[in-house]
Amino acid sequence: VTISDGGLAWREHPDPVPGERDLVVEVRAAGVNAADLHQARGLYPAPPGYPPDIPGLELAGEVVATGARVSRFSVGDRVMAVVGGGAQAELALVDEGSAIGVPDEITWEEAGGFPEAFTTAYDALFTQCELTVGERVLVTGAAGGVGTAAVQLVAAAGAVAVASVRSPDQRDSVVATGASFAFSPEEAIRHGPFDVALELVGGSSLPSVLSSMATGGRICVIGVGGGGSAEIDLLSLMARRVRISASTLRARSLTEKAVIAARVENHVVPLFASSKVRVPIEATFELPKASDAYERFSAGKKLGKIVLVSPGGR
Numbered sequence: 001v002t003i004s005d006g007g008l009a010w011r012e013h014p015d016p017v018p019g020e021r022d023l024v025v026e027v028r029a030a031g032v033n034a035a036d037l038h039q040a041r042g043l044y045p046a047p048p049g050y051p052p053d054i055p056g057l058e059l060a061g062e063v064v065a066t067g068a069r070v071s072r073f074s075v076g077d078r079v080m081a082v083v084g085g086g087a088q089a090e091l092a093l094v095d096e097g098s099a100i101g102v103p104d105e106i107t108w109e110e111a112g113g114f115p116e117a118f119t120t121a122y123d124a125l126f127t128q129c130e131l132t133v134g135e136r137v138l139v140t141g142a143a144g145g146v147g148t149a150a151v152q153l154v155a156a157a158g159a160v161a162v163a164s165v166r167s168p169d170q171r172d173s174v175v176a177t178g179a180s181f182a183f184s185p186e187e188a189i190r191h192g193p194f195d196v197a198l199e200l201v202g203g204s205s206l207p208s209v210l211s212s213m214a215t216g217g218r219i220c221v222i223g224v225g226g227g228g229s230a231e232i233d234l235l236s237l238m239a240r241r242v243r244i245s246a247s248t249l250r251a252r253s254l255t256e257k258a259v260i261a262a263r264v265e266n267h268v269v270p271l272f273a274s275s276k277v278r279v280p281i282e283a284t285f286e287l288p289k290a291s292d293a294y295e296r297f298s299a300g301k302k303l304g305k306i307v308l309v310s311p312g313g314r
């Protein structure tokens with residue numbers, strides 16, 4: 001998939017050449033993320049070292065070659081990974097530290113939609129917000145890829161997920177996914193106080209989320225689709241000793257990404273392998289039809305992920 005003149009084209013590129021610690025992966029499935037749409041519009045360039053014109057932050061596929069110092073994976077292994085770019089292609093490079101083995105039970109489609117959403121949700125909830133058993137968690141924008149991952153992880157950890165979902169048609173599905181409750185954004189904030197909030201909407205949502213936090217609450221801001229700025233009540237923040245953190249995955253170093261990948265492999269992949277967490281897939285499109293997939297993504301009102309798959313099911 002090639003970004004060309006603000007649109008997408010399906011073009012030939014030279015095969016990627018692996019560095020010493022890279023895997024060359026024949027991509028079977030690659031999830032679509034909002035960042036890809038921003039990148040295609042020229043608003044979110046790939047970090048140095050990644051193809052500037054091939055989008056894609058997550059993939060699953062088969063290892064077809066390895067760099068000289070790769071030790072954990074071999075040709076033929078099924079892997080999935082978060083990458084800095086270049087995932088939406090027939091062949092992609094993956095640093096071996098970022099790669100996670102795909103359990104035999106998992107389909108390519110689900111594996112291709114797993115890494116970005118589950119890594120983001122896991123890191124925000126457990127590493128940054130230190131979520132523990134029995135706590136009450138608000139997830140805003142809960143019907144999307146990261147939101148559906150988050151409500152499942154909250155439930156798996158023995159905590160209570162209150163999902164904020166703007167589309168009424170999607171609330172039952174989000175409860176079926178694992179949320180204890182799903183409400184409109186206005187109603188959801190009345191069901192606190194929350195120990196943890198995963199803020200996937202951003203500026204338009206943060207002030208009301210802050211007002212619903214418990215003393216000692218932790219908020220992690222992960223998405224800004226609903227605005228990149230907000231006016232917040234600092235007295236209320238102080239009085240309840242609420243912490244606000246924020247993060248992106250893409251900007252982290254390979255070493256930091258390897259630490260997160262190891263945590264996800266140890267703590268989340270066993271739940272994935274035993275179907276305790278799933279990747280809800282709204283739709284799949286073949287890689288050459290990426291522009292249709294991006295259009296579907298932009299239309300919103302999807303449950304979980306849009307996933308690109310290799311042409312002809314190879």
Ligand SMILES: NC(=O)c1ccc[n+]([C@@H]2O[C@H](COP(=O)([O-])OP(=O)(O)OC[C@H]3O[C@@H](n4cnc5c(N)ncnc54)[C@H](OP(=O)(O)O)[C@@H]3O)[C@@H](O)[C@H]2O)c1
Pocket residue numbers: 033034035116117120140141142143144145146147165166167185200201204221222223224225226247248249250299300301302304
């Ligand atoms: N920081 C990071 O490392 C990182 C990593 C992954 C994702 N993200 C960001 O996190 C956000 C969520 O990612 P995702 O993959 O879950 O995206 P997604 O699949 O597009 O889901 C976004 C969800 O938020 C809802 N939403 C959007 N704007 C809203 C608003 N103004 N009010 C209420 N609900 C709203 C959408 O509802 P509708 O369907 O009704 O539009 C949708 O259910 C995105 O902004 C993404 O860019 C950040």
